[in-house]
Amino acid sequence: MKGGQRDVTLRFLAEPSDVNFGGKVHGGAVMKWIDLAAYACSAGWSAKYCITAYAGGIRFVAPIQVGNLVEVSAKVIYTGRSSMHIAIDVQASDPKLLERRLTTHCIVIMVAVDEDGKSTPIPKWIPQTPEDIELRDSAIKLMNMRKEIGEEMEAHVKYLK
Known part of the structure; x- marks a missing residue:
């Protein structure tokens, strides 16, 4: 590939x-559909097997009805050495009308791994448009915020042991 x-x-x-x-x-x-789209996107970018490392900021903004056609769009918005930040939008519509509406959005981080399950390098994604630069910058801000939240959560984890 x-x-x-x-x-x-x-x-x-x-x-x-x-x-x-x-x-x-x-x-x-x-969430299952989101994970499938994140995998397809990350594998398509990296040409490697990828695993989910993080799914966060999931916003369910509108319900999906049985019988709706659901479109899950995934896009690489940042790459690290072996990781990819994938922006996900979920839209749904009555298949007879095809008037799509946003129902869910989030960020998923996928990591490319080798045959031994160890992280492996991927191609770097370089933003080309102002929109892409904004998406990349947003991914970096979120990455820094997750690090701070993770440090704060350590205090809670030690009391749960």
């Missing part, structure tokens, strides 16, 4: 088996 594909869109039809107790698509089903 050559690699270097920066984005991907996966499509799903929301099925009755995806429903929660409230009659809408279960958040867990949406």
Whole structure:
């Protein structure tokens, strides 16, 4: 596989088996679709097997109905040595109308690994447009915020042991 594909869109039809107790698509089903799109995107960019290292900032902004056509769009917005920050947008529509609306968005961090499960280098992504630069800068800000939150969480973890 050559690699270097920066984005991907996966499509799903929301099925009755995806429903929660409230009659809408279960958040867990949406998270599974997000993980699948993040994998397809990161593998397409790196041409390597990738694992999920982090999924955060998941915002469920509108419900998805059974029978909706769901589009999960994933795009590389930052790369490290072996990691890729993937921006995810989930949109849904009635397949007869195709008037898509944003339902969910988040950031997923994927890491390329070798046959032994060790992180392995990937191609660097270099932003080309003002929008890409803004997305990269946002990913860096979020990365720094996650580090601070992680340090704060250490205090909680030691009391749970």
